[in-house]
Amino acid sequence: MDTGLLIAGVEGPAASGQTFEVLSPASELVIGNAARADASDVDRAVAAARTGFEAWSSLSPGEREAALLKAASLMEQHGEERYLEALIDESGSTINKARHEIRYTVDLLRTAAGEVRRLYGDTFPNDRTDRLSMVFREPLGVVAIVSPYNAPLALLAKMTAFPLAAGNSVVIKPSEETPQIAVAFAKLLIEAGLPANAVNVVTGFGADCGAPLVSHPDIDGIALTGSTATGKAIGAQAMQKMRRVQLELGGKSALLVLKDFDPEQAAQIAVQGMFNHAGQICMANSRIVVEAPVFDAFCAAFKQACETLPLGDLRDPSTAYGPLINRRALNKVIEHQRDALAAGARLLTGGDIESGLRYQPTVILEPPRDSSIWRDESFGPITSVVCAADLDEAIALANDSEFGLSAAVLTRDIVAGFKAARAIRSGAVHIGMHSFQSNAMAPVGGLGLSGIGRSGGHYSTEEFTELKWISVELG
Numbered sequence: 112m113d114t115g116l117l118i119a120g121v122e123g124p125a126a127s128g129q130t131f132e133v134l135s136p137a138s139e140l141v142i143g144n145a146a147r148a149d150a151s152d153v154d155r156a157v158a159a160a161r162t163g164f165e166a167w168s169s170l171s172p173g174e175r176e177a178a179l180l181k182a183a184s185l186m187e188q189h190g191e192e193r194y195l196e197a198l199i200d201e202s203g204s205t206i207n208k209a210r211h212e213i214r215y216t217v218d219l220l221r222t223a224a225g226e227v228r229r230l231y232g233d234t235f236p237n238d239r240t241d242r243l244s245m246v247f248r249e250p251l252g253v254v255a256i257v258s259p260y261n262a263p264l265a266l267l268a269k270m271t272a273f274p275l276a277a278g279n280s281v282v283i284k285p286s287e288e289t290p291q292i293a294v295a296f297a298k299l300l301i302e303a304g305l306p307a308n309a310v311n312v313v314t315g316f317g318a319d320c321g322a323p324l325v326s327h328p329d330i331d332g333i334a335l336t337g338s339t340a341t342g343k344a345i346g347a348q349a350m351q352k353m354r355r356v357q358l359e360l361g362g363k364s365a366l367l368v369l370k371d372f373d374p375e376q377a378a379q380i381a382v383q384g385m386f387n388h389a390g391q392i393c394m395a396n397s398r399i400v401v402e403a404p405v406f407d408a409f410c411a412a413f414k415q416a417c418e419t420l421p422l423g424d425l426r427d428p429s430t431a432y433g434p435l436i437n438r439r440a441l442n443k444v445i446e447h448q449r450d451a452l453a454a455g456a457r458l459l460t461g462g463d464i465e466s467g468l469r470y471q472p473t474v475i476l477e478p479p480r481d482s483s484i485w486r487d488e489s490f491g492p493i494t495s496v497v498c499a500a501d502l503d504e505a506i507a508l509a510n511d512s513e514f515g516l517s518a519a520v521l522t523r524d525i526v527a528g529f530k531a532a533r534a535i536r537s538g539a540v541h542i543g544m545h546s547f548q549s550n551a552m553a554p555v556g557g558l559g560l561s562g563i564g565r566s567g568g569h570y571s572t573e574e575f576t577e578l579k580w581i582s583v584e585l586g
């Protein structure tokens with residue numbers, strides 16, 4: 112399928128006429144072409160979004176709420192027929208992951224619709240009794256949305272729905288790997304009743320489309336979900352013009368397995384937390400820290416669980432995960448494994464290409480703490496397991512990272528669980544489950560290299576609105 116830019120509701124080519132190929136990760140074959148936008152297309156999209164902002168923000172809350180609820184209903188009714196195949200073909204999702212994205216998108220759109228009526232202001236006492244002071248919450252204006260490839264529908268919905276609920280218009284720059292899904296999602300929003308110029312999409316690459324968008328003089332805010340490297344570039348750009356910016360970046364999320372927890376069950380939870388979507392999940396448990404008394408039993412159970420993961424057809428509901436998005440991503444996993452093994456780590460299981468871009472579930476034991484697999488995001492089906500003498504060492508190992516997105520502690524000991532949860536520096540800590548958790552109301556985001564700001568529910572509203580103090584002299 113070919114995809115154009117979507118500007119003011121009209122799908123069309125880039126001004127230059129250039130396109131780029133979209134590949135299926137499963138077959139590595141071309142499945143379509145997408146318009147390749149540059150700065151002149153970005154200008155058109157931002158100009159449309161500026162008028163779209165006037166149209167959308169002047170609607171009543173009830174009208175904005177109705178449009179977002181209609182979008183949720185359309186997604187609920189037609190999501191499978193419109194997005195399922197695209198999620199499998201374009202992003203290499205399994206059918207289960209694709210279905211989860213569609214269901215979660217419905218939830219996100221409904222939650223965002225609820226936020227429309229919660230754009231609360233404030234009042235506060237004034238010592239000058241003849242003066243009134245109040246605080247109004249106002250949308251930023253035009254928000255640039257730069258999204259990644261790994262959950263191309265649900266993450267885009269999350270990044271888009273909440274700024275829209277607050278009254279902003281958007282220009283979306285989706286990942287160059289997944290342009291079709293983004294354009295199809297924007298069309299659904301317009302079909303649901305959003306003004307056509309309030310939702311615009313420019314497809315293309317980071318350098319020639321993303322960069323001119325985030326540095327455009329007429330945007331008012333930026334949301335990026337992507338790698339830390341891109342976050343640093345966009346963050347620096349945003350500070351040049353003091354733009355509001357929300358950055359959801361990479362992770363190196365620790366899973367702590369404490370000595371009281373059943374190692375067999377821990378292994379099953381670790382498999383889910385780590386290998387979902389081939390580890391291409393920002394919150395994947397790419398560092399597993401196990402207390403010494405259960406270390407051997409956990410490793411044995413984890414090895415067996417990895418070796419029996421079904422890696423069949425993407426449309427088979429039992430398939431655990433599919434291919435990596437591209438060769439670059441595959442090479443990064445291979446490189447992290449090679450460096451760790453060369454530095455003396457051991458391979459517990461996996462370590463090879465399964466077929467095409469699909470890599471075996473791979474577990475590295477005791478990598479050096481300065482190795483890339485311990486320090487950097489691998490974003491693939493590879494994790495490391497290390498042994499901790501006790502809870503304090505487990506916490507210290509969890510904190511031995513510049514990332515801080517999500518973490519998890521497997522224990523039935525509430526005191527130990529809370530102690531770890533409070534001590535781990537991370538945007539989230541989950542007790543009794545793995546670290547890959549989603550909830551439309553939750554504040555998702557990280558510390559350190561994992562980013563700035565939070566998304567979800569009213570936390571997104573905080574990010575994409577400005578406060579204005581208005582006072583009135585009555586005397």
Ligand code: NAD
Pocket residue numbers: 257258259260261262266284285286287315316317318320321322325336337338339340341342344345359360361362392393394488490516555556557561562
């Ligand atoms: P990426 O950083 O390569 O790309 C993200 C987006 O940024 C793409 O649309 C890309 O074209 C664009 N981009 C790249 N350079 C740019 C520039 N200089 N200016 C403007 N735009 C630019 O990330 P990716 O590989 O698509 O996604 C994977 C990354 O996303 C991982 O690091 C993962 O951890 C992260 N991620 C984080 C979360 C979270 O909630 N924290 C969620 C999902 C993914």
